[in-house]
Amino acid sequence: MTTVTAQDRTAAFDAAVAADERIEPRDWMPDAYRATLVRQIAQHAHSEIIGMQPEANWITRAPSLRRKAILIAKVQDEAGHGLYLYSAAETLGTSREELLDKLHSGRQKYSSIFNYPTLTWADVGAIGWLVDGAAITNQVPLCRCSYGPYARAMVRICKEESFHQRQGYESLLALSRGTPAQHAMAQDAVDRWWWPSLMMFGPPDDESAHSAQSMEWKIKRHSNDELRQRFVDICVPQAEALGLTLPDPQLKWNDERGHHDFGPIDWTEFREVLKGNGPCNDQRITQRKQAHDEGAWVREAAAAYATKHATQRPAEPTTARTAPGEATA
Ligand code: BYC
Numbered sequence: 001m002t003t004v005t006a007q008d009r010t011a012a013f014d015a016a017v018a019a020d021e022r023i024e025p026r027d028w029m030p031d032a033y034r035a036t037l038v039r040q041i042a043q044h045a046h047s048e049i050i051g052m053q054p055e056a057n058w059i060t061r062a063p064s065l066r067r068k069a070i071l072i073a074k075v076q077d078e079a080g081h082g083l084y085l086y087s088a089a090e091t092l093g094t095s096r097e098e099l100l101d102k103l104h105s106g107r108q109k110y111s112s113i114f115n116y117p118t119l120t121w122a123d124v125g126a127i128g129w130l131v132d133g134a135a136i137t138n139q140v141p142l143c144r145c146s147y148g149p150y151a152r153a154m155v156r157i158c159k160e161e162s163f164h165q166r167q168g169y170e171s172l173l174a175l176s177r178g179t180p181a182q183h184a185m186a187q188d189a190v191d192r193w194w195w196p197s198l199m200m201f202g203p204p205d206d207e208s209a210h211s212a213q214s215m216e217w218k219i220k221r222h223s224n225d226e227l228r229q230r231f232v233d234i235c236v237p238q239a240e241a242l243g244l245t246l247p248d249p250q251l252k253w254n255d256e257r258g259h260h261d262f263g264p265i266d267w268t269e270f271r272e273v274l275k276g277n278g279p280c281n282d283q284r285i286t287q288r289k290q291a292h293d294e295g296a297w298v299r300e301a302a303a304a305y306a307t308k309h310a311t312q313r314p315a316e317p318t319t320a321r322t323a324p325g326e327a328t329a
Pocket residue numbers: 039040043044045047048051052078109110111112113131132135138139199200201202203207208209210211214220224274
């Protein structure tokens with residue numbers, strides 16, 4: 001009988017990653033790989049469910065039935081994304097309760113972007129265009145993540161995010177081509193959401209604690225700065241088509257680099273938001289905890305239902321069933 005050593009297992013894992021094979025839940029994986037995935041997937045899941053709040057704020061005030069129906073569907077999609085991602089994290093041996101507890105007690109993060117307020121209806125369009133646009137740019141490469149359940153969850157999420165991005169773009173286009181007041185509202189929303197959207201990609205590469213290792217493990221396929229640059233390059237022509245201006249006087253095409261140059265990002269603001277000092281951090285966590293507490297009865301009922309059905313087998317019918325009035329033989 002041959003014994004599988006720790007070295008053999010590490011070598012098999014490294015070879016699978018090098019060959020672009022997927023690591024599956026039952027495969028051996030290094031503890032640090034598992035911990036990194038739990039951290040990133042949990043943060044991602046938390047972002048999806050916290051991300052429901054700024055947009056849900058406008059459901060009751062959407063300007064038409066059509067816009068309201070689209071917005072409700074989008075917010076529901078975000079809840080669904082949270083569920084796929086919590087399930088992906090569960091395959092790594094963590095429970096959803098544990099992750100939610102860490103979110104509620106501030107021990108796990110969610111995306112900085114959701115700590116900004118949605119002040120006008122145009123913010124819903126700007127979130128769709130910019131925030132979902134940034135999310136797609138970041139998340140399409142995650143469909144090729146080395147961990148199977150996360151990669152597969154991302155395929156569906158990206159398809160839905162793509163619809164979200166288009167609805168945001170179309171909504172902003174309608175405002176931009178509307179009355180001068182509507183145009184100004186769209187421009188104001190873009191002015192406020194542009195820089196926080198660039199921060200979504202995370203700190204600059206030279207300050208990114210996890211990027212190098214995550215890229216070696218093929219969890220991340222591109223660095224934070226690469227994806228941020230890709231996003232800027234995508235947005236510039238889209239802003240022109242929208243008839244809106246991106247709020248960066250230093251934004252200009254650089255022929256040599258083949259990319260747009262852009263102005264400095266306020267990393268102090270980013271760090272403050274991460275520390276809990278953004279405009280809406282307290283409100284987001286308070287509302288999340290309240291929703292969780294108010295949903296306790298649903299979780300209890302679902303658990304009781306599952307227990308009942310796990311212990312009760314359907315009984316064999318002892319007499320033939322007949323419809324009322326039907327003659328029995
Ligand atoms: N906000 O070493 P780094 C969405 C943290 S889209 C908060 O570069 P990493 C949605 C980072 O966690 C948004 N924290 O980290 C869209 C780390 O702290 P810890 C969610 C951030 O993981 C529309 C530290 O800074 N998307 O859900 O290699 C509607 C150092 O950073 C942020 C995802 O989560 C930030 N912006 O790279 C509704 C995508 N940036 O953990 C919903 C998956 C960095 O050591 N995640 N930090 O305490 C990723 O791709 C990567 O985790 C990141 C960061 C690019 C975000």
